[in-house]
Amino acid sequence: MSEYQLTLNDKSIAWGETLDIEPLIGSYTNDTIRKGTGAALDWNLPSGIYRAKDVVNELDKLLEAMLVQLGEPVNSDPSVLLDSLQANLAISGRESSLPLGPLAFEDRAGVELTDQAVRIGEQLVSWAREINSQKRALSQYGTAKLEELEFRSHCYHHTLIPDAVAQVFGPSGGPRVMQLYNEYLHQFVLLRDALLPFSNWEQVPFQVKEHTEFKGLRFLEPARKTFLTQLFGRDLSHKSIVQYAQSVVSSGLSTAGYGFQYRLGTILPAGLGATAATAPRYLLKWHPVQTIQLEETTELTAISFDYEYEDYYAALxxxxxxxxxxxxxxxxxxxxxxxxxxxxxxxxxxxxxxxxxxxxxxxxxxxxxxxxxxxxxxxxxxxxxxxxxxxxxxxxxxxxxxxxxxxxxxxxxxxxxxxxxxxxxxxxxxxxxxxxxxxxxxxxxxxxxxxxxxxxxxxxxxxxxxxxxxxxxxx
Structure with a gap:
């Protein structure tokens, strides 16, 4: 393994051993659409290592199933459903699931996270449009199988644009389609919010484990609720951002410092390797490096990085x-x-x-x-x-x-x-x-x-x- 090196113009910062995690990405233990508890087919993210676009790929299967169940061609216009997704991922407007825009944060953490929400939301919607245009799920499963997809989605908080309401609740829609669309929107919201701490969010690998009691990224809901409560309450610290990031990547850590190592890399403040005058102050960045070499016999899979002076006020x-x-x-x-x-x-x-x-x-x-x-x-x-x-x-x-x-x-x-x-x-x-x-x-x-x-x-x-x-x- 080679030493990891981060470049800063003509300068560099080196440490640890470079990790190659690419072989782990996309190797899943199950199919996304599979037999449910009843006669219908169910959907869930299979256990495995994901990046953001990998999740978008799996979520497109929900959208494709909706389009099949709505019927071709008039009632299954994907642009309407995708426009409603875009409105949900916006930071302002009636349909916004994270209305940060009207809050007009002035603190640096709030400003950086607001900008992040805009960037991530726009890119996720762009990917969703791109992937759906390729009709991969329809080619993989066929019309008959997508028609069978049905489950209960436990979430009631996502507002649709009027055209989407007319489509989902119209003559060709109904409860089955609404449940699929509700889950589709909610999983995108969870994905966007999970990625907020990371400046290089497209690259961050995170582990998803299948759970019988909830689907996909819903395992993040408790940590997300705490994080957003602090954000909206203007009580967000750097430590709380690190704690949330630890939950997102399933590090298993219960205490937080200023960064951490987990089995898929190292998370440090995003300023490292950037110009101090313009670098983010609260965002984090993932690096493909094992900073601390762990013994093969140890059960330790993650390590928190502590300040030398926990209380700088009391330091020498x-x-x-x-x-x-x-x-x-x-x-x-x-x-x-x-x-x-x-x-x-x-x-x-x-x-x-x-x-x-x-x-x-x-x-x-x-x-x-x-x-x-x-x-x-x-x-x-x-x-x-x-x-x-x-x-x-x-x-x-x-x-x-x-x-x-x-x-x-x-x-x-x-x-x-x-x-x-x-x-x-x-x-x-x-x-x-x-x-x-x-x-x-x-x-x-x-x-x-x-x-x-x-x-x-x-x-x-x-x-x-x-x-x-x-x-x-x-x-």
Whole structure:
């Protein structure tokens, strides 16, 4: 097995062993349409490993059965049923199953998940239209078998567009078709909501096990209910997103850190391998890697990644010191790491007393600097960005004095780095690996990430963050 490597422009982050899960995808233990308890045929997702599009493939069999039972050609127009699916997966409107749009979230978690819901819903509907146009289920089962499909769908909450109501409850429709369509819609809603935590949701593999008491993805309903209650109640934390993700992929974990490993890969915050200024702060990302090598004899199949400092407020803090005061354009002295900057970082796991901690390690001038990966993500979630200043004046005389620090000086401290007073600018050589490492070393209270560090941005940064205490500007 080869080492897994994540690229970030001309930089990289390496760790663990790459997993090849492709042979596991699509190998199912049963047929989707099979003999039920009575005379009719039933539908269920067979046990196996799925990605999102695989589930859409299996759900199309429900739609094909509906179209057969509605009759050809006038009463079985798939576009009407698919338009109603699109309305259900939208984030606003009468038929929306997840009306996030009207809530207009301003918190970052809410904004990121709202954008996710839009992206995922649109792609799922696109796949549903594409797959149905191919008529795979009709070719596989034939008209007679699809005509026999019948079951009770226990869900009453999905609203249809008027044309779909006329079709499903019209002369060719009725209770049998309505039950199939209700399950079709509900499974799509469960699929969309299950994928919300993951930035690369199309790639995430998850396990489905057949249950006699409920169908398909309904095993996710308890976790989904808790997750959506927190989301709509504006009480959603990063930890609760991780907990929900653990349920979605059937990790078996009962406690949550900031990420985890399960048998099909590793889930970490989506910022890893991205630019800190624009990276998601609350979404997660699946990686095809076994981060921690497990012994073949162990029964452990999943591991939660813990913060080194569970309570960062109580963590050891060290003063950054006064730094240096320099005259002139700070841009001219901000790239001192250029000739000695690291181009590769690695993640190193430490397991002690049942806890798994990951360290982010970079090398500068032959010396290694290690930072807790969890604290890096925590620092990223808590950072500020410069805010527009209406009273901006093009003069450095109006700005508070700056103290300058090299990133290596910050990274050399133990614990977390802070100061009691002053505005401190940390130069990273504009190296993203160094930026991430510094975010993990600073006490995450009053940290502002800069882009340009020109006079206008420095003025905006002065207005950002908390109105008290020392302020750290990371360039």
């Amino acid at each position: 803090r060290n003063e950054a010191g006064g730094g240096t005061t320099e005259k002139g354009d700070i841009l001219s002295v901000s790239g001192e790491l250029y000739d000695r900057q690291p181009f590769k970082a690695r993640l190193f796991p430490i397991i002690d007393a049942g806890r798994a901690v990951l360290r982010f390690i970079i090398e500068i001038d032959g010396r290694e600097y290690a930072v807790d990966l969890g604290q890096i993500f925590r620092g990223h979630r808590f950072l500020y960005r410069p805010q527009g200043s209406e009273d901006f004046e093009n003069s450095s005389d109006k700005l508070p004095p700056l103290s300058f620090h090299q990133a290596v000086d910050i990274l050399s401290h133990s614990g977390l780095v802070t100061n009691t007073v002053g505005v401190h600018l940390i130069r990273t050589g504009r190296n993203e690996l160094v930026v991430w490492a510094v975010l993990g070393k600073l006490y995450p209270e009053n940290v502002i990430l800069l882009d340009m560090a020109d006079i206008e941005e420095l003025s905006s940064a002065h207005a950002a963050g908390k109105g008290f205490g020392a302020k750290f500007l990371v360039l």
